[in-house]
Amino acid sequence: MTSRQVFPPLSLVASGLVCGRGSMALTRELDFSVTAGRCLLLRGANGSGKTTLLLTLAGVVAPLDGLFALEGANAEAGPSLHYCGHRNAIKPRLTVAENLGFWAAVNGATGMPVDEALEQVGLGQLGDLDAGYLSAGQSRRLALARPLVSLRPLWLLDEPTAALDTEGHDLVTRLLDRHLDMGGLAIAATHDPITLPDPARMETMVLGARP
Template identity: 75%
Template structure:
């Protein structure tokens, strides 16, 4: 491993994978391999299974066919992935810092401190503010900060730039790029463009047209 690499050499591999909900297939016969240090972008119209694929990879929805596995992972290392959905799941009557501290306690405080993570996402000055007063974009930044307080090698991101301005889009790019520097894997479903400084680190999986 390089000096900056925090994770072992990993590959998230899928073969013949089909996913859907309620027995209704949304995407099928998917085969891909995402190596450490690489981001896979999921593209496609609404209803083509981008979110369902993320939920399947997260273990929340069972696959309809095929298989996937994270190769090279230590089975005793504990949880290996973050799923960041399109809902921010903040508690409005807790402060910004208390919200993030709650998630650090639940997921394990193995990454940045609450204070450092909030500074990195641009919310350091709002740490004591009740989260209910945050704007939509600020709430999204708070949700992204959960990725930083708990260190896990695989990020599954559903519309990570939703409600963010141009500066917020750059923040997402920087966070993903830093995660890849550490040897992590990112899979992101997004309608917005995400362009990393090194285009070789990005791959795209286009899902089919909606019915």
């Protein structure tokens, strides 16, 4: 353990997992594990099942076959994951701070205060602005602030760097690295390169469309 570790040791383990929509399978049988302090990158062409795999792990879509489990999780400790999809889920008529405050109230204000989280993602001066005026990149930064205000060990990220500039890409790296330092684990589907300071903390799994 490190001095920053706040999560118990957890592992996400999948065996023979097949993901799809309806009765159509999008992945082969998948066997993988992600342990505390590590990140799994999902690569593959459009339609190869990256988003569907994340939705399956989030409990939104039922698996077609196989099993997966977050081992070591305590049900009494509450929800264990954040799913950050490619849509930012922002209410345009609420301010930036109100949007993030809403998510803190829904998910539990167990992490940073709203103002501090906005500073972390580069939106510290925009808290009073209606979120509808944010650019696409700023909207993505606001979505990335949600896991900061509510601590949960497993992050499921769908294209976390979408619409972000170079500084935004660096932000994703810092947020991931900090989360792994705390004993968290992450799975990220992305077409963009993501490199952590310690490459040994990251693995890649390539998904291929089934014939």
